[in-house]
Amino acid sequence: MTINLNDKLSSAPNDPGVYLMKDSEGKVIYVGKARDLKKRLSSYFKQSGQIDLKTGVLVKNVSSFDTIITRTEKEALILESNLIKRYKPRYNVILKDDKRYPSLRLDIKSQYPNLNIVRKIEKNGAQYFGPFSSSQAVRQTLKIIHKTFKLRKCKTKNFKKRLRPCLNYQIDACFAPCCLDVDNKTYNEIVKEVVLFLKGRTPELIKKIKKQMTSAAKDQDYERAAVFRDKIFALEKMLEKQVAVTTDFKDRDVIAIADSPEISLLSLLFVRGGYLLGKRCFSFTKTMSTKAEMVGAFIRQYYEKTHFVPQEVLVPIPLEDTCLLEDWLTTINQKKVRILYPRRGEKAQLIKMAVHNAQNSLKDLIASTAAEIDISVRLQKRLRMDKMPERIECFDNSNISGTEPVAGMVVFENGKPNKSLYRKYKIKTVNKQNDYAYMAEILTRRYGKGEKSKPYPDLLIVDGGKGHLNIALSIIKKFKLEKNFEIIGIAKKPARLAPACHCEARAGRLRSIAGRDVSRGETNDKVYQPGRANPVNFGREGDLLLFLQKIRDEAHRFAISFHRKRRNRKSMHSILDTVPGIGKKRKETLLKHFGSIDKIRQATIEELVSVPGISRKIAEALKLK
Numbered sequence: 031m032t033i034n035l036n037d038k039l040s041s042a043p044n045d046p047g048v049y050l051m052k053d054s055e056g057k058v059i060y061v062g063k064a065r066d067l068k069k070r071l072s073s074y075f076k077q078s079g080q081i082d083l084k085t086g087v088l089v090k091n092v093s094s095f096d097t098i099i100t101r102t103e104k105e106a107l108i109l110e111s112n113l114i115k116r117y118k119p120r121y122n123v124i125l126k127d128d129k130r131y132p133s134l135r136l137d138i139k140s141q142y143p144n145l146n147i148v149r150k151i152e153k154n155g156a157q158y159f160g161p162f163s164s165s166q167a168v169r170q171t172l173k174i175i176h177k178t179f180k181l182r183k184c185k186t187k188n189f190k191k192r193l194r195p196c197l198n199y200q201i202d203a204c205f206a207p208c209c210l211d212v213d214n215k216t217y218n219e220i221v222k223e224v225v226l227f228l229k230g231r232t233p234e235l236i237k238k239i240k241k242q243m244t245s246a247a248k249d250q251d252y253e254r255a256a257v258f259r260d261k262i263f264a265l266e267k268m269l270e271k272q273v274a275v276t277t278d279f280k281d282r283d284v285i286a287i288a289d290s291p292e293i294s295l296l297s298l299l300f301v302r303g304g305y306l307l308g309k310r311c312f313s314f315t316k317t318m319s320t321k322a323e324m325v326g327a328f329i330r331q332y333y334e335k336t337h338f339v340p341q342e343v344l345v346p347i348p349l350e351d352t353c354l355l356e357d358w359l360t361t362i363n364q365k366k367v368r369i370l371y372p373r374r375g376e377k378a379q380l381i382k383m384a385v386h387n388a389q390n391s392l393k394d395l396i397a398s399t400a401a402e403i404d405i406s407v408r409l410q411k412r413l414r415m416d417k418m419p420e421r422i423e424c425f426d427n428s429n430i431s432g433t434e435p436v437a438g439m440v441v442f443e444n445g446k447p448n449k450s451l452y453r454k455y456k457i458k459t460v461n462k463q464n465d466y467a468y469m470a471e472i473l474t475r476r477y478g479k480g481e482k483s484k485p486y487p488d489l490l491i492v493d494g495g496k497g498h499l500n501i502a503l504s505i506i507k508k509f510k511l512e513k514n515f516e517i518i519g520i521a522k523k524p525a526r527l528a529p530a531c532h533c534e535a536r537a538g539r540l541r542s543i544a545g546r547d548v549s550r551g552e553t554n555d556k557v558y559q560p561g562r563a564n565p566v567n568f569g570r571e572g573d574l575l576l577f578l579q580k581i582r583d584e585a586h587r588f589a590i591s592f593h594r595k596r597r598n599r600k601s602m603h604s605i606l607d608t609v610p611g612i613g614k615k616r617k618e619t620l621l622k623h624f625g626s627i628d629k630i631r632q633a634t635i636e637e638l639v640s641v642p643g644i645s646r647k648i649a650e651a652l653k654l655k
């Protein structure tokens with residue numbers, strides 16, 4: 031600690047407030063709040079023996095600090111949140127955006143609400159459920175709902191133009207409120223059941239449906255009673271797969287933390303109506319927060335964005351600002367929320383379970399990180415590289431007989447794809463089909479901008495054999511970058527072009543169409559490096575080749591999907607351009623509504639007419655095309 035820090039520390043106030051720690055360049059690297067600023071700051075700098083090793087190491091990066099005094103702790107809490115959002119300090123716990131996780135949106139304002147999968151939560155009066163752990167999980171839930179409750183499936187908002195129900199009505203999966211006179215009260219009952227189901231209140235729902243079944247049986251309405259019976263069967267079957275963890279049927283979230291010197295992992299268990307419904311994990315690297323601060327920061331950031339706050343949040347450690355956080359959660363929920371640190375009984379068992387989960391997930395995370403580091407280290411050795419391939423860029427292009435040629439660049443960082451760095455390219459300067467020329471153009475555009483081209487990759491992969499590699503090398507040499515990174519080419523095995531159908535002629539034709547040089551008789555993809563006549567021999571390290579293939583395949587997928595999108599758009603434009611009455615705006619509306627030209631082609635006249643601005647006459651003209 032410098033004298034400057036010592037002086038500042040001795041003059042720090044004993045009031046509540048916020049402190050901002052800065053590095054040698056004056057950048058804010060940590061923001062914290064304290065009931066007593068002096069006491070809190072001293073805990074970092076004076077008792078180095080008592081703070082954990084990880085925090086001790088991070089504190090060494092602190093060159094100065096500032097404090098802001100507030101009147102109350104509550105004010106400090108709000109200010110701390112705002113400053114964290116503003117500075118995004120490196121050593122604070124910051125929850126990443128949940129864009130990856132899908133949720134279900136129920137538009138309760140609509141007369142006949144339906145469910146949609148969304149990734150963005152908006153404050154527009156709709157009800158949201160989730161986030162779900164994957165797209166597969168959300169689709170599975172939606173499938174069960176449609177099968178059990180007959181909620182309408184279509185996305186249409188305007189039923190006026192629909193003349194007859196779709197197939198869902200024919201297969202008894204929808205009451206067809208679009209065309210038939212479906213009682214609003216009956217439909218709303220279904221919606222309420224779906225809400226209970228999505229909130230994890232299945233036992234309550236079963237009880238409710240059982241009552242309805244008994245009453246229908248009493249009225250000798252056996253057909254309705256049978257419908258209720260089937261619903262109960264389906265729900266009970268689902269319930270069998272869930273685990274009951276408490277006897278009081280309350281909704282709770284259970285938080286636990288597992289730590290290692292490099293990573294902290296927080297696990298969150300969702301208990302709804304006494305049943306354990308699922309878990310999510312959040313990992314944080316490099317944080318100066320204590321465990322209690324980490325849990326506090328997590329609670330503030332997570333519940334600020336989520337759409338459901340349970341009655342109880344169980345935490346594994348006593349928090350400094352439990353009362354403040356409870357007040358804040360109660361305000362969000364508009365119902366009392368309690369934060370509990372249980373030491374005995376059922377709730378303490380839940381914490382134990384969450385800790386166990388956190389430890390297991392942390393082990394998996396460390397193992398997978400170690401595997402990624404290991405693969406990078408081995409790849410560096412095998413390719414005789416000067417540095418570890420932490421950033422890998424891979425290019426591929428896509429076209430059909432030279433039409434709409436495009437290319438894609440994918441970026442892998444520390445073994446994982448970083449989709450925010452992916453780039454799409456439309457080929458601009460090559461008029462006829464020429465794979466080498468496409469590559470030359472794209473590499474020139476990517477690496478030929480001097481300083482603006484930075485950061486460079488550690489490893490550049492091109493899809494192709496020696497020919498492609500030589501082109502790439504000549505471009506890189508042109509910009510004098512050959513010392514900055516390594517280049518390899520991956521040549522596909524011929525079997526990929528000509529499956530085992532003895533169709534060498536076709537393989538030859540495909541080879542010439544694709545313009546790729548592939549090695550005859552090879553059984554595996556080959557990796558070529560400049561200056562090495564033979565392909566790299568991976569020996570027993572076949573996983574390294576698989577890793578490189580995975581990156582190449584991702585580039586292939588990315589380039590193809592971009593090409594497909596452009597083709598669809600173009601063919602749609604060319605078809606739609608010939609339909610009288612369809613101008614630019616209607617073209618856009620149709621594409622937005624149906625998503626692709628194929629779907630526009632498959633749409634019925636009724637479906638076309640249901641799109642705002644499309645009259646029956648236009649729809650009929652479109653169908654004739």
Ligand code: SF4
Nearest residue numbers: 183184195196204208
């Ligand atoms: S179009 Fe009609 S029948 Fe088809 S899902 Fe929508 S409401 Fe049900």
